[in-house]
Amino acid sequence: MLAAPILENEDKRIKELYDYGILDTPPEFNLDEIVFIASYICHTPISLISIIDKERQWFKANLGLNAAETPRDISFCGHAIQQDEIFIVENTEHDERFKDNPLVTADPKIKFYAGSPLITSTGYKLGTLCVIDYKPSKLNSDQERILKALAKLVIQNFEMKKLFKKIQNDEKNLIQHAKMLSLGEMASGIAHEINNPLMIITGKTHLMKEYIKENKTIDGTYLLNEIEKIEVTKDRIKDIISNLRLFAKNSEKEPLQPYSILGLLNETLLLCNEKIKNRSIEINIEHSENVKNIYINCKPNHIRQAFLNLLLNAYDALETVENKVINISFQVLSDRIKISFIDNGVGISKENRENLMKPFFTTKEVGKGIGLGLCSTKGIIEEHKGIFYLDTIIQNTCFVIELPR
Known part of the structure; x- marks a missing residue:
């Protein structure tokens, strides 16, 4: 042999x-x-x-x-x-x-x-x-020819599977890249988010030291009250850091789980509140009482990413506007939850709407974005069997997310 x-x-x-x-x-x-x-x-x-x-x-x-x-x-x-x-x-x-x-x-x-x-x-x-x-x-010659043709079909099948796998990996890499860009954009805001509570702690501890020096008879009620304020501020820093870690980690293998839709928004806002406030942007959240009990089956970190993309998109759109407002509203439907992000920025021209969700399409100045935010948001929402679109009926810029309850 x-x-x-x-x-x-x-x-x-x-x-x-x-x-x-x-x-x-x-x-x-x-x-x-x-x-x-x-x-x-x-x-x-x-x-x-x-x-x-x-x-x-x-x-x-x-x-x-x-x-x-x-x-x-x-x-x-x-x-x-x-x-x-x-x-x-x-x-x-x-x-x-x-x-x-x-x-x-x-x-x-x-x-x-x-x-x-x-x-x-x-x-x-x-x-x-x-x-x-x-x-x-x-x-015979015909059988040989057909066998060779069928072999080519097999390899074409393998090539298509390989290409599809590459597309999936590229999409994941785009989403991760968009996440890293978002983190970069948030950097200054995160510094404020953490710096402000730290200043409170520093100030409170200084006041407590001065109080102890000046008062021979210590007022325990006053000290306990100030310590309680320090504890609350410390917990705020802990929450900010915890959410930042969650957001920054690679969530490719994150499992689907039931999660409060309102909780996801609040956790996202915790990471960019100060950045938004520093631009004097007013955020209004409109929801009915029953939204507190609405859960979606999701990869929480992916949905946070989608929310953050829309908040940062609105942040950029409001740069030159005098009275800056972001309205976030919830509408509970029979089988899904609808979340609208509306800003009163300069708006999106008709000629740009068609390309808005395409990768790397951006209307921003060079160096201010590479056009992945809306594209990755669309991918995330569709992965969760939802839909993401621009509502052109509303006069202001209104991006809408609809997710199954």
């Missing part, structure tokens, strides 16, 4: 294979259909999509063979990937390379094999689409 040889570019081939993420994945209907067609066209009882790993051949699709994988060194497909054309063995018993192969002498007792290599766009061979029979056989 001639063992399946190792390719000269094996290390690069294996790296390419692993980049596709094919190995040990579940069966797929369209690939199962391809092996069925190959078996039907070539009149064979067995057809496989065989992927050649380091030491094994693993079957992504399998028709007629009672095995999920076999050792690579005894595989026929290990030989087939040595060439670009179909590899055919018409009668294994008359072929010195295979007549004493365990797959020939024992089950499944292969007598005929034909495999068309699965060649990637970069020229690496991941495996084969092959057909197998228990008796000697041949393929």
